Each structure stands twice: as structure tokens, then as C-alpha cells.
Amino acid sequence: MVFNSLDFVFFIIPVFLLYWLVFSKSNIYQNLFLLTVSIFFYTWADWRFLALLLGSTLINYYLGLKIYSSPEDRKKSIFLYIGLVFNVGLLLYFKYFNFFYEGFYEILNVFGSTSTYNSLQILLPLGISFFTFQTLGYLIDVYNEEIEPTQNLLDFSVFVVFFPKILSGPIERASSLIPQIKEKRVISYEVSVDGLRQILWGLFAKIVVAENCALIVNPIFNNYENESGSTLLLGTFFYAIQLYADFSGYSNMAIGVSKLFGIQLMRNFSTPFFSTNISDFWRKWHISLTTWMMDYVFTPLSFTLRRHQKKGLIISIITTFVLVGFWHGANWTFVVYGLLHGIYFIPLVFSGKMNTSEIVAKGKLLPSIKEILKMLLLFVLIMLTDVFFRVESVSVGFEYLQGIFSLSIIDLPSVLFTSTILITITLVGFFILVEWMNREKKHDFEIGNYNIYLRWVSYIFIFVLILIFGKSAETFIYFQF
């Protein structure tokens, strides 16, 4: 049941009403109800792994208590390691087994073995990359004494399975989500309306912007051998926009839906293309994953390597980004994607500009020429790297890039003057404009301070755009991760 489906509308309206009208007496009722509807939601999406999700919840709940209550450090570490092996093991088995299995046979073949392998048919449990990271973070926080484990199994279960974020995040932190679950939620008109705004904007990003871009992107990527360099370049442009609109759209809907239940999830995107360097970009792109990787991979690693100064820092950054890439899927393309992003950081390490994170043109209407050039350069770099996010294999990725940097880059793109392109460019332009105007706000469509007429004109305008240009979409790019 995706957010942009009629099924979801018929699900969310009664759930919203029951939550506030019938189950609002105490947080225990609220949580029991949220747990029930979350299990229903997950079961509807894919019933086969419900037992896995609930089993993992129980085991992590128990391990959290054990880490906390063990008197000696050694015992605490043992329970933490059990947790690491269990959670990482789940991911490795369901997501990466065939990747390593094939790799193992390929190495054997290099040494002259002629044995062949048969990939196992392993289905990927929905949301596994998201919920295992969330529970892993929980256990590490308990071990580091950053948080106390929750004694209440109901609270912990809601923390893991809460339906707005179970399929594709944001990857929540225990320190932010669990206290909200422990408190009784009170309905707020402003928060609910703000949630609806965010849902509307997310819906627009997904089914108008991302899906219209996909119509251009798919034929170009599917037929890349026969396209001119300029057409391929155009394909990467629209893919970069599609990827962003797809996942930020999903995230806005997830956060908006959650607000309807009085729970604030973390921001996942913060207008990332309005960045002037790569480090700034990653502070604003898939924030819940990046901060997770920062806290649980980069910090320990760079701490261990701190005596090696810049060399240690570079090794830590590159390792972290290779893992960021690999988290997306068991394919070398994601490793290359992460590796390239890690490499882009190296100039920043040497120039000492790693820490700059600023809102571009803060308080002004327009950016300076220098800022525009920096943003454009960064965007082109990211958009070319995104090719590896889209293609099936690394060799196809390089062929695609080679195709761009050929003489035919000066030809007119084969698809330039079609109505699809012109409409999509206009929609993308509108999308970018609204994001630009709201870049200093708490989310991309926080227009509560506009006057009432302007607000309603905006809602109706976007609603009409959705009706006219919206495409039905069964899935999101990030559901496969």
C-alpha cells in the first residue's frame, strides 16, 4: 500500500479518526492502536516477512535490556556483538548473500576452478535496510550509555514498526522517537494541517515530477547505445531530478502522515541541490542515513585512525561512503557510486572547507554568480555520478558516460522539442522554484505563514497540477533498498 494509492486513502482516513476519537484516552491505547494498524499496513504490503519483522523486534528489545543490565563491560560487549551479528547477519543474508556467493565463485574461477554457482532465490524483506539500521543504532546507543533501553515492549515495537516510516524510512533515532511514543499525543490543528501540506507537496514531487521525468529517462537509459551524447546528458539531468523528487517526495509524505498522528519524524532532505560543495550536499541528502553513517561508522573509524591525520580522515570518509553506496544494494554500481562520492571529498580535506554548511543566498532572493556556478558544477558532478545509481552494471555505467563525452555531445538531443520534454521542463522548473523559495524553512512546502488566499490558491494550483499531470505509480525507487 503506497502513500499515493486509493487503498491508502481508504486506510488512513478511518485510522486517523479512530486514533483521535476512540483511542486517544492514554498513550497505551494510542500505542496499541498504532502497533495494530502498523502490522496491518506491513502485512498488506508483504505478509511473508511479518514474522521476521516481529522476531527482530523482540530480539532487539531483549538485547537492549541485556546490554543495559549487565554489570560488567565484558558482558555488555558480548550482548552488543550478538546484536551486531544478528542485525548485520539479517542484512547480509537477505540482501547480500548472492553478491558474496557469486564473488566467491568468481575468485575460484580466477584460480582455474570450473565450478559454477546457482544464485539462491532470496526475497528481500520490505524495509529491512531501514528497520535493521534503526535497531542497530538503538543497541549501540544503549551500549554507549547515550540512552536507557525502553522497558516497555509495546513502546519499543511501535518504535520499530510505526507504519509511516517502516517501508523506506526516515531511519529514526531512539533518542528522538521513543520519548514521543512514551508521551500521550494531543491533536494539534496546526501540526495536522502542516502534515497535509507536506503530503500534498510529496505527492506532487512523486507522481508529477518524478514520474514525468521517468518517462524521459527510461527510454534514454534503455537505448543508451544508440543515443547521441547530448541526449544521454539530458537523460542524466532528468534522472538526477527524478531520483531526488522520488525519494524526497516519499520522505515528505512519510513525515506528513506521521504528523497526522502527532509524531515528528526527522527531516530527510533539506533542498540538497542548493549546496556549494559535496560535504554540504551530504548534510542535506538522505539525512537520516548520512547522520547514521556519520555516528556509527565514520566517527568510530576516524577516531581509531585519528593519529594518521588527513590520511586517516580520507580513509574514513571513503570507507563510509562506499558503505553508504553499498547500503543501497548488492551491486558493484552502488560501490562505485559511493567510492566516487568519497573521492569528491578529498579536495575539501586538503582545503579545510569540509565544515562549511550554509544556506545559499541566506535572506536574499537570488544567489550570487559565484554561488550559481558552484551549485551548477556540483549538480553536474552529482548528476553524472547518479548514472551508476541507475544502470545495472558498472561497465554499462562507463559506456554511458563515454557516450556522453563523445563528439555527438554537440548534436541537438533527439527528444528536445517534444511536448513531453517541454511540459516536464516546466514542471521541474516550478518544482525547483518552490524548493528555492522554501530553502530556509523547516520543510519544502512550509507555507503556513502565507496569507489565507495565497495558501488556498497554492493548494488548489498544486492539486490541479496533480490531476492533470500526475501519473499513477506503483512503487518508489527506494522500496527496492
Added chain:
Amino acid sequence: MEVDVIKSKISAVLVSILEHDNFEMHDELTAKDVDGWDSLSHMMIITKIEEEFSIRFKLRDLNKLKNMGSLVSVIQTKI
């Protein structure tokens, strides 16, 4: 070592890594309050503090650092 001495040494470290002295030293000061003090420069600051006081932190010490006050008390337990 006296708290004030420790604090002034930390101040000197911050100035040398962050290249500005745009902060006021007090117990509630956190990394968020200081321009440019993020997870990346944090490591450089930590390393420099270790050198200055001839101590070694553990990763768990690092996680306990909530503000300047806790940094000073962790340093005190080590020297």
C-alpha cells in the same frame, strides 16, 4: 590541573583548529554553538587535546562529551 588552566588550553586548541575565536568559554558550551565545530573538525580537536594534555580518550569517553563542562571533567579524570 586547575579548571581554568584546562579551559584556556582547550580554548587555544579550538582557535588553532577552527581558526577563529568566535566563542565564549563556559560549561554549557556545545559543539553546535561554535561555527565550524562538526563531526569532522571534532576529531582534529580531540587529537590536539590528547597531545596538549598527554592523555588518550576512549571512544566511549567521546560519546559522553555533551558540553564543555563534561569535556573538562573527562580530561580531569585522565591527567
